[in-house]
Amino acid sequence: MRATQYRDGVWIYRDALQNNTRKNIPLLMPHSTHTEHPIFTLPVRVYFQDTDAGGVVYHGSYVNFLERARTEWMRECYNYTNAGLIKEFESAFVVRSLKLNYLKPALLDDLLDVGVQMESMGNSRVSLKQFVRRGEEILVEAEIHLVCVSLKNFKPMGVPDVLRKQMQEKR
Numbered sequence: 001m002r003a004t005q006y007r008d009g010v011w012i013y014r015d016a017l018q019n020n021t022r023k024n025i026p027l028l029m030p031h032s033t034h035t036e037h038p039i040f041t042l043p044v045r046v047y048f049q050d051t052d053a054g055g056v057v058y059h060g061s062y063v064n065f066l067e068r069a070r071t072e073w074m075r076e077c078y079n080y081t082n083a084g085l086i087k088e089f090e091s092a093f094v095v096r097s098l099k100l101n102y103l104k105p106a107l108l109d110d111l112l113d114v115g116v117q118m119e120s121m122g123n124s125r126v127s128l129k130q131f132v133r134r135g136e137e138i139l140v141e142a143e144i145h146l147v148c149v150s151l152k153n154f155k156p157m158g159v160p161d162v163l164r165k166q167m168q169e170k171r
Helices: 059-078 082-089 161-169
Strands: 004-007 010-013 039-045 091-102 111-121 125-134 137-150
Touching (some): 039 059, 059 091, 059 125, 059 161, 111 161
Antiparallel strands (some): 004 010, 039 111, 091 137, 111 125, 125 137
16 A cells, blocks of 8 residues: 655655545645655554653654654655665665654654655765654654665765656656
């Protein structure tokens, strides 16, 4: 089941839940500088395993939510999986830096949208803006810098040309 649809330069949430209670909402990156890259979002439900004893999402769980969204962003927007990158290019994207701003807590059973938007791309680096929101309320903002590394020596290597081309065309 595809969770998003690309239309008019924006990824749109498309009734991914069984109860279809969410409306299709154009997604804008919160507090972000203007960029031409589209935004991808993934719906994530908060489970008991994500929370502390009080039902508040543990701060480390947000890192997992962000990782899931980046993985699905790569799969749905560029048709590459982590396993595919490893198999085809003997490479992987690793997190070089991660900056999180926790604004408000998520709670047990909340339905969240976790967003990904590419900010820029260098030879081996991909910089992303991410967010976690509940409805229109922003809970977490993140800046993430990924580096493409060779799995032979874990040194930086250029983003594979076929993937680079797709990322540049998705503007």
